[in-house]
Amino acid sequence: MHLFAHFFFFPVFGSGIVIYFLPSIIAAARSKRDLLSIFLLNFFLGWTAIGWIVALVWAVKTDLPQALPPRTS
Numbered sequence: 001m002h003l004f005a006h007f008f009f010f011p012v013f014g015s016g017i018v019i020y021f022l023p024s025i026i027a028a029a030r031s032k033r034d035l036l037s038i039f040l041l042n043f044f045l046g047w048t049a050i051g052w053i054v055a056l057v058w059a060v061k062t063d064l065p066q067a068l069p070p071r072t073s
Contacts, residue, residue, distance in 0.1 A: 020046055023055035033063050 018025070023046070027038040038058050045051025 020052075023052065023059040026056070027059040030059065032059060034058070 021042060024035075024039045024042045027035050032038060038055055041051060041058070042055040046055060
């Protein structure tokens with residue numbers, strides 16, 4: 001059983017966690033503004049297919065530049 005755990009259980013379990021948090025990993029790699037929101041959506045609703053897909057789309061979507069407030073002199 002010890003050999004089984006090292007060569008099957010840990011790689012399968014580890015790759016499952018990586019796939020589950022893939023939207024959060026992509027968002028972190030792309031330095032998204034909404035990283036915390038994407039992570040929370042992924043954490044709480046990632047187990048549903050819709051929540052995971054929404055988080056993935058949000059992670060790969062390009063951030064729009066934020067408008068600067070008007071300068072007052």
